[in-house]
Structures are given as structure tokens and as C-alpha cells.
Amino acid sequence: PADTLFYFGLGRAFMGFASSFSFVGVMYLCTQWFPREKLAMLSGLTSGLGVLGAILAQSWLPKLKAEYGYNNIWVISIVAGIVVVAFIFKYIPKDKAAPKAQQQMGVWTQCKEHIIFIGKQWRTWNIGLITGALYMPFAVFADFLSFPYFTKICSFSSTQAAILVAILNLSWAIGSPFVGWLSDATQSRKKPIIVSGFLTALSFALLLLCPGASFGATAFIMALIGVCAGGRAVGFI
Numbered sequence: 001p002a003d004t005l006f007y008f009g010l011g012r013a014f015m016g017f018a019s020s021f022s023f024v025g026v027m028y029l030c031t032q033w034f035p036r037e038k039l040a041m042l043s044g045l046t047s048g049l050g051v052l053g054a055i056l057a058q059s060w061l062p063k064l065k066a067e068y069g070y071n072n073i074w075v076i077s078i079v080a081g082i083v084v085v086a087f088i089f090k091y092i093p094k095d096k097a098a099p100k101a102q103q104q105m106g107v108w109t110q111c112k113e114h115i116i117f118i119g120k121q122w123r124t125w126n127i128g129l130i131t132g133a134l135y136m137p138f139a140v141f142a143d144f145l146s147f148p149y150f151t152k153i154c155s156f157s158s159t160q161a162a163i164l165v166a167i168l169n170l171s172w173a174i175g176s177p178f179v180g181w182l183s184d185a186t187q188s189r190k191k192p193i194i195v196s197g198f199l200t201a202l203s204f205a206l207l208l209l210c211p212g213a214s215f216g217a218t219a220f221i222m223a224l225i226g227v228c229a230g231g232r233a234v235g236f237i
Helices: 005-033 034-067 070-091 100-104 105-121 122-153 158-188 190-209 214-237
Strands: none
Touching: 005 034, 034 122, 034 158, 070 122, 122 158, 122 190, 122 214, 158 190, 158 214, 190 214
């Protein structure tokens, strides 16, 4: 474990940096090797599998820590990561040949031109803000504010708070591919994002305005938030 908060935060930053590359890489592969009309559902499946991985890790890591200790867990994770990288290089097909015009341009030149072009489009910022807002129930509430809110404001136990967070994550894992499939089926990106954003805001307001609700009602609201926020997956497409 890290000895100081700085190194702990630096490690967490690298984890987020690397995971963003993995998601973008998977989505790039989807655009190369799958039909475009399936991209939203594939984005939802990718997000959902990531959340399921986090849920399983939260369940198993404490047991592994008690059995093997922190340092051995890191060694196991590193070895598993190396195995995954080996499988990626062996089984994922090579990239399709790029046009000669792109081959003549440097990678950084292409990247710079594309970033400038995309950054000038107001739609980029519009979609990014909506998608980021749909991620807030997880990045801010579930990971940071959920336990204090449920234990101090709603007067639930720590176990009940953990169950509510798990319900949010699990419902999001289910809702993301569903909303993605709905987007593909209706051949629409705009409507699912708008409806998802509106329903997420409505259900989240219900959660905050009714802190005295029963555990069952709160669990239902958390599941509703997770399903409604599944529109975030469509934003990447």
C-alpha cells in the first residue's frame, strides 16, 4: 500500500488514465469489426461488463486480502494483466490497412488535426456535458457521497448502504446495454440520451427529496437511477 496520500492519488490517477484507454480501444475495435448499427449496444455491454468487474472485485478483494495480503494481491493482478495483454496481442485481429494519405502523415499530426476539428464542434461539448452528467451518479454519488448520505441522512446501516450502492451499479450494468440496444433498434442517438438524462434527473431528485423513504423504496429508486443513466453508453457513440 502507498505510504502517502500523494502516491495513493497518483496510483488512482494512473488507473483511471489506463481504463479510459481500454474503453476507447474496445470501442475502436467495435467500429472496425462490427456493424455500425450495433455500436450503441456494444458500448452498453462494454460499460456493463466493466461495472460487473468492479462489483466482483469489491466482493472478492477483501477475501483475497485476508487470505494472501495486500502485496500478493498486487502481484496476482499484475500477472493477470500480463496474461490479458498476451491474449490481446495474439487473438485480436490486426488493424485494417490505413489509406496511403494517412500513412504518409505522422501519428501526432493526425491526432492534432482531429482533436482541433472535433474540439471546434459545439456538438462535441454538448454531448460530452450530457454524458458526463449521466456519469455523476456513479463517479460522485456512488463512489464518494453514497455512504454518508445513506447512513447519516437516511439512517440506514452500513450494510444497507452497501446493498443500495450495489443495486445502483448492477442496474446500470443491465440498463447500459438495454438503452444501447434501444438506440440501435430505433436508429436514434439523440432521443435516448435526452430521455435518459431527463429520467435520471427526475429519479435522482426523488432520491434526494425523500430521505425518509423506506429501504425498499430507496432500493427501487436506486435501481431506477441505474437503468435511466444507461444512456451514457449512447453518448460515446
